[in-house]
Amino acid sequence: MTTPLLTVEGLTKHFPVRRGILRRQVGTVQAVTDVSFALQPGETLAVVGESGCGKSTLGRAILRLHEPSAGRVRLRDTDITALDRPQLRAARRHMQIIFQDPFGSLNPRMTVRETLAEPLLLHGLATPRSVRAEVDRLIELCELSRWHAERYPHEFSGGQRQRVGIARALATRPALIVCDEPVSALDVSVQAQIVNLLQDLQRELGIAYVFISHDLGVVRHIATRVAVMYLGRIVEEAATEALFARPRHPYTRTLIASAPRPDPTAARHRVPVRGGTPSAMALPSGCAFHPRCPLAIDRCRTERPELRRVGQSRAACHLAETVEDNAISAVSADSPALLRRLAILEQARAAAT
Amino acid sequence: MSATDIPPAEMPPPVPDPQATVPARRRWWRALLADPTAALAMLVLAAIALAAVLAPLIAPHDPNANTRTVMLPPAWSERGTWEHLLGTDGQGRDILSRVLHGTRLTLLIGLVAVGIGGLVGSVLGLLSAMYPRIDPWVMRINDMLLSFPAILLGLALVAISGPGVLPVIVALGIASIPDCARIARSIGIGVMGQEYIEAGRAVGLSDWAILRRYLLRNSISSIMIFLSLRFGQIILIGAALSFLGLGARPPASELGMMAAQGRDFLLFAPHIAAIPSVVIFVIVLCANITGDALRDVLDPRLQS
Numbered sequence: 324m325t326t327p328l329l330t331v332e333g334l335t336k337h338f339p340v341r342r343g344i345l346r347r348q349v350g351t352v353q354a355v356t357d358v359s360f361a362l363q364p365g366e367t368l369a370v371v372g373e374s375g376c377g378k379s380t381l382g383r384a385i386l387r388l389h390e391p392s393a394g395r396v397r398l399r400d401t402d403i404t405a406l407d408r409p410q411l412r413a414a415r416r417h418m419q420i421i422f423q424d425p426f427g428s429l430n431p432r433m434t435v436r437e438t439l440a441e442p443l444l445l446h447g448l449a450t451p452r453s454v455r456a457e458v459d460r461l462i463e464l465c466e467l468s469r470w471h472a473e474r475y476p477h478e479f480s481g482g483q484r485q486r487v488g489i490a491r492a493l494a495t496r497p498a499l500i501v502c503d504e505p506v507s508a509l510d511v512s513v514q515a516q517i518v519n520l521l522q523d524l525q526r527e528l529g530i531a532y533v534f535i536s537h538d539l540g541v542v543r544h545i546a547t548r549v550a551v552m553y554l555g556r557i558v559e560e561a562a563t564e565a566l567f568a569r570p571r572h573p574y575t576r577t578l579i580a581s582a583p584r585p586d587p588t589a590a591r592h593r594v595p596v597r598g599g600t601p602s603a604m605a606l607p608s609g610c611a612f613h614p615r616c617p618l619a620i621d622r623c624r625t626e627r628p629e630l631r632r633v634g635q636s637r638a639a640c641h642l643a644e645t646v647e648d649n650a651i652s653a654v655s656a657d658s659p660a661l662l663r664r665l666a667i668l669e670q671a672r673a674a675a676t
Numbered sequence: 677m678s679a680t681d682i683p684p685a686e687m688p689p690p691v692p693d694p695q696a697t698v699p700a701r702r703r704w705w706r707a708l709l710a711d712p713t714a715a716l717a718m719l720v721l722a723a724i725a726l727a728a729v730l731a732p733l734i735a736p737h738d739p740n741a742n743t744r745t746v747m748l749p750p751a752w753s754e755r756g757t758w759e760h761l762l763g764t765d766g767q768g769r770d771i772l773s774r775v776l777h778g779t780r781l782t783l784l785i786g787l788v789a790v791g792i793g794g795l796v797g798s799v800l801g802l803l804s805a806m807y808p809r810i811d812p813w814v815m816r817i818n819d820m821l822l823s824f825p826a827i828l829l830g831l832a833l834v835a836i837s838g839p840g841v842l843p844v845i846v847a848l849g850i851a852s853i854p855d856c857a858r859i860a861r862s863i864g865i866g867v868m869g870q871e872y873i874e875a876g877r878a879v880g881l882s883d884w885a886i887l888r889r890y891l892l893r894n895s896i897s898s899i900m901i902f903l904s905l906r907f908g909q910i911i912l913i914g915a916a917l918s919f920l921g922l923g924a925r926p927p928a929s930e931l932g933m934m935a936a937q938g939r940d941f942l943l944f945a946p947h948i949a950a951i952p953s954v955v956i957f958v959i960v961l962c963a964n965i966t967g968d969a970l971r972d973v974l975d976p977r978l979q980s
Contacts, residue, residue: 388874415880427871432893441889442879491879 326399327361328531329385329499334358334394336377336384340604350604354380356555357394359630364498365525367532369546369563371539371578375600377555378535379423382501385533386418387411398499416446419492423504425484429476435462435487436472442494465490466520482513486520493524501533506541515671518545539582540664543567551575554603554611561636571638573616582661610640618642707973714969717962724959728779736761737770739777740927744768747945765934765948766941775955778929781841782956785923785930786911788845793852793910794903800853801860802891805868806883815861818854826851826913827920834922841930844923848910859902863895870894897971904967908960915956931956 335357340350355377362368370378383389385396387403396403398418406414422428429438439458443449449457459469465486476484485505492500502521506514518541524530536542542549543563550560551574559572570576598615601607607614613623622641630639709715727734737760748764749756756763762771800818804811830847837843867873868891876886915932917923924930931952938949 383874386878388878412880412882415878420875420878422871422875424871428875430872430876430890430894433889441881445880445885488875491875495879 328364328366328399329362329533330395330397331361331385332359332395332397334381334384334396335392336380336389337392352603353555353606354603355384355391358552358555358557359394360550360557360560362499362531362533364531365529366548367525367534367546369534369536369542369549370552371536371542371549372552373537373578373600375603376552377603378537378552379503381552382420382503382533382535386415386420386501388420413446416442416448416495417497418499418501419495419497420501420503421485421488421492421505424508425481425488426476426508428488429484429491431476434473434475435467438476438487439472439490439494442491446495448495461490461494464493464524480513481509482516485509485513485517489517489520489524493528493530496528497530499531499533501535503535504537505534507536507538511667512671514541515668516675518668519672519675521545539567539579540661540668543661544665544668551578554601554606556611556639557630557637558612558640559636559638560630561638565635569634569636571633571636571643572612572640573618573642574612577615708969711969711972714965717965718969720958721962721966724779724955724962725783727776728783731773731776731780735770735773735776737773739769739773739929741770742768743770747941747948749945750947750951762951763945763947766937766945771934771948771951774929774934775931775952778931778934778952779955779959781924781928782911782914782931783959785841785845785848785914786907789848789852789910789914790903790907792845792849793856793906794899796849797853797856798860798895798899801857801862802864802887802895804857804861805864806887806891811861814857818857821850822854822858824851827917830913830917830922839922839925841924841928844914844917847917848914851913852906852910856899856902856906860895860899863898864891867891867894901967901971904963904970907967908963911956911960911963 334355336355338352338354339348340352341347342349358381360368370381372378380389384391385403387396387406391404394404398414401414403411403414403418433441436455436458439461440449440454443454443457444451458472462469462472467483467486467490471479471483471487476487479487485508489505505521506517509517521532522545525532532545534542534546546563548560549563549566550557551566551572552558553574559566559570559575561571566575567579570579601611601614609625609627610616610619610623611627613619616623620641626641628639628641628643630637631643633643708718743760743764745760745764746766746768748760748768750763751758751761753763760770760772762775765771765774800814804814826848829851830844833843833847834840873886873890876890881889914923915930915935918930918932919936921933921936924933926933934952935949935956938945938947938952941948
């Protein structure tokens with residue numbers, strides 16, 4: 324096994340909640356707690372979970388766009404969490420981010436050329452004389468036309484803007500890109516194009532992705548491994564195929580079962596989920612999922628399960644070994660809807676090349 | 677392998693950009709002049725400014741020279757002469773010449789005061805927006821400044837240094853700082869919440885670069901429209917201070933002061949007060965319209 328590109332150890336981000344004139348701290352939002360994983364060069368780790376589970380915070384904490392409360396992040400041999408500000412700015416060359424909102428993430432007052440030239444000049448990757456050609460290359464790499472460069476973001480469609488966002492992330496030739504729901508703001512046909520573009524770029528440039536998403540269809544298509552988050556913690560992590568074939572954590576099963584299917588005639592294998600997500604300010608005792616878990620036993624209410632190795636996966640459930648015998652496994656990961664979705668993605672891909 | 681080594685992906689044949697031939701700057705001007713009202717306002721403002729700058733050359737008479745014909749009405753009225761196009765004031769001075777020179781001083785007061793207030797206020801406001809840590813302190817000092825009315829500040833400064841143009845400019849400039857800082861701060865806070873600020877940080881930009889290229893560029897057009905409105909207000913307050921006898925000292929001409937002096941003759945020769953007042957009105961109106969148009973043009977999203 325080669326040395327990992329990215330190592331995350333015990334990463335934690337808690338936001339203090341302050342109230343009143345004196346700004347007294349009245350609580351803590353435990354957005355991300357004790358998250359650890361490693362990522363190999365050229366690999367894609369998908370982070371999935373429902374909204375509010377801390378996926379985006381995790382992505383930003385890795386890049387120190389949010390200052391982590393605890394834990395360490397290492398990119399190759401560099402301890403990102405130990406860098407001072409000038410060092411961190413220099414290190415940003417190697418780790419970039421693609422944002423969810425293609426409308427808000429581009430400076431409306433800068434042309435595409437200015438936006439793309441900025442990181443190149445900042446990190447000394449181009450001289451003022453060579454920057455023009457370099458930006459043109461980036462634009463074409465992301466399948467835009469050269470004359471798009473002189474335009475402002477508002478003159479583009481959502482998919483085109485997202486390509487500009489990708490081009491900006493690629494400009495410094497980073498080893499790691501955090502993709503924060505890069506396709507969830509786009510419609511399905513454009514999603515397929517962007518996902519394919521990301522995959523092609525990964526193949527050509529060997530970039531590793533941390534791919535944050537709530538869309539299991541896309542995740543299954545792009546990810547090598549998947550980490551499932553619930554209320555700030557990773558509850559299961561496994562290779563993509565293994566996760567969809569044999570989900571170990573009841574929450575993972577629920578997620579897979581509730582993935583939307585664009586076919587009203589398909590049989591619905593619904594696992595009833597009781598209640599809503601608890602507040603991240605007041606987590607349940609024991610296993611955070613126990614109030615909604617169909618399998619919860621007394622032990623789950625008092626003792627929090629650690630993330631541990633179960634077969635090929637890592638799962639945080641007391642019943643991880645036995646749960647697969649349960650009735651929920653009737654939910655096949657290869658549901659017809661997912662297969663159909665993947666087929667559409669493949670078709671779009673074939674059409675694009 | 678680096679990005680430069682990648683052969684460009686297969687591309688459809690390049691489509692020519694329909695707008696490629698029009699440089700960005702010319703597009704601005706086109707947009708700016710597209711609105712006939714704005715174009716007219718700018719034309720009038722430019723003409724007034726030009727006339728004010730060239731006042732010593734184009735004024736038909738010495739603005740301070742007395743003639744023997746006092747309260748002469750404008751040329752188009754019954755008793756008017758073409759010698760004094762806009763007539764003469766209560767001391768027999770040529771009103772046209774005095775208006776030209778007076779506009780010069782009025783515009784100078786307005787521009788410099790807006791410049792001081794806008795510059796200091798914007799810097800304070802944007803820094804406040806960028807660094808929440810200093811925000812409460814800046815804003816409390818701001819509130820203190822805000823509690824002084826501009827006219828009171830002017831009176832106080834004049835009491836210290838004696839009447840003159842400079843204390844009036846300083847007073848109006850200082851009085852503009854808190855308003856401008858508040859506006860700049862609230863605009864800046866809105867901009868700082870945008871995702872592209874985070875994108876800029878993710879690229880590795882320094883605070884200075886974010887302030888200049890992201891925060892300032894996205895705030896400046898809204899601040900500009902405020903300043904153009906403020907310019908009109910300042911000219912009015914400046915005229916009011918002159919009217920009260922605090923600004924320019926006689927015999928120098930200033931539009932507000934001219935209006936004040938004309939007050940004594942309002943019943944016999946209303947044009948003495950009316951003409952400088954109309955000029956003030958036109959300047960303020962044109963400044964406001966231009967400000968509106970400028971905002972539309974500086975915001976690329978409002979261009980079609």
